[in-house]
Amino acid sequence: MPIPVWTRQHTTWHSPKRGFSSLPPGVRGRRVALDELPDREKEIFSKILRRSPDLILIFLAGHVRALSKEKLLGVTTMTDATELERAAIAATLAPLGEYVASIDMNRSMADYSKQEVLTMVEVIVTAYQHYFNTHDDIPF
16 A cells, blocks of 8 residues: 655755756655666665665655655555454544534634644544444454
């Protein structure tokens, strides 16, 4: 499953074929592993990554780029989530929807106060844990 990333800040790089390219914050891409690249690109990017281990490879605007983690807002997914974990995640939707509706779901997340966001996280975590506690599939 590809891991999506979004640019966190204005991003500029140079390409010999296209000159300077520039992207605003919020552009979506995906992380790329070295194994996915053709041999020539794999060789080039492995040298770049050895010199600068803080860079990650992403497919962005039609090309693979090595960008700093600080320029990206990464989104990771649960590795090998079980069916029980997936069901627990889905079970958080109803309580989350109720909470968001109670604080005005027509507002942007940027307009939420710190306390509203913390309460939202608490609602999600509580619903997730409740599902696990009530749907225990451990056989002993």
